[in-house]
Amino acid sequence: MINEIIEGWENYIVKTPLVEAEAKRRAKICASCEHSKNDFGVPRCGICNCPLAMKTRSMKSECPNPQDKGGPKW
Numbered sequence: 001m002i003n004e005i006i007e008g009w010e011n012y013i014v015k016t017p018l019v020e021a022e023a024k025r026r027a028k029i030c031a032s033c034e035h036s037k038n039d040f041g042v043p044r045c046g047i048c049n050c051p052l053a054m055k056t057r058s059m060k061s062e063c064p065n066p067q068d069k070g071g072p073k074w
């Protein structure tokens, strides 16, 4: 968990084309997800509460959507 958070922050600070392309793909999915929340302009996942700008940039992370609700969306 902590490794995923650190990786997300690292990739947020130092951007690479490969990670940005994947983050963009994930962000599009999150934007239409019923669990997506927005607190004062900061989008976060309503299941794990992670800020989506970092979560979508952690290549080790997986969407936490539960199996009984269709499983990970990305």
Ligand code: SF4
Pocket: 029, 030, 033, 034, 035, 036, 037, 044, 045, 046, 047, 048, 062, 063, 064, 065, 073, 074
């Ligand atoms: S459940 Fe998955 S798709 Fe939905 S907001 Fe969280 S990370 Fe994004």
